[in-house]
Amino acid sequence: MWWSRERALVALLALALLGGCGAASAELRRAEQSYEQARYENALSWLADLEPNAPSLRHDERARYFYVRGMTEYRLGHRPEALHYLAVAREVAGQDGDGLREEQRDLMSRTLAELMPTEPLSHQPPPAPAD
Numbered sequence: 001m002w003w004s005r006e007r008a009l010v011a012l013l014a015l016a017l018l019g020g021c022g023a024a025s026a027e028l029r030r031a032e033q034s035y036e037q038a039r040y041e042n043a044l045s046w047l048a049d050l051e052p053n054a055p056s057l058r059h060d061e062r063a064r065y066f067y068v069r070g071m072t073e074y075r076l077g078h079r080p081e082a083l084h085y086l087a088v089a090r091e092v093a094g095q096d097g098d099g100l101r102e103e104q105r106d107l108m109s110r111t112l113a114e115l116m117p118t119e120p121l122s123h124q125p126p127p128a129p130a131d
Contacts, residue, residue: 024053028065035068035075043072060099063092067100067108074111079125083115 031046047069054065070085086108089100097105115125 024050024057025061027053028057028061028068031072032064032068035072038075040072040075043068044076047072059092063089063097063099066092067104071107071111074115077128079115079128082111083125086112086115 027046027050031043031050034040034043034046047065050065051069054062057065066085066089070082070087070089073079073085074082089108090112092098093100093105100108117124118126
């Protein structure tokens with residue numbers, strides 16, 4: 001009898017974990033949609049809520065999470081945060097850019113080039129260019 005109760009508990013935990021992964025994937029899609037619609041504050045809200053679950057995302061989803069988070073931070077003018085998240089996205093995506101479309105990889109490269117520190121011993125991006 002205890003064996004069947006234990007097996008049922010394990011099955012319930014497995015279902016809960018699978019449901020959590022599905023919820024995280026859905027939150028990532030909502031964040032991506034908000035970003036694509038230029039609703040950056042909304043996207044950032046979804047992304048901030050998703051951050052604790054980012055390590056549990058599939059590899060391609062993690063790359064997309066960090067890319068969208070970095071680009072959202074960039075669009076909001078949060079340059080240090082953008083640099084951080086885009087650098088992580090580049091590392092997660094790797095040489096082949098796993099999880100990112102070609103245009104995303106190109107935009108990420110251009111944005112990172114703009115954000116890379118120019119001062120020796122600094123980890124801060126240079127100020128935004130004047131409009």
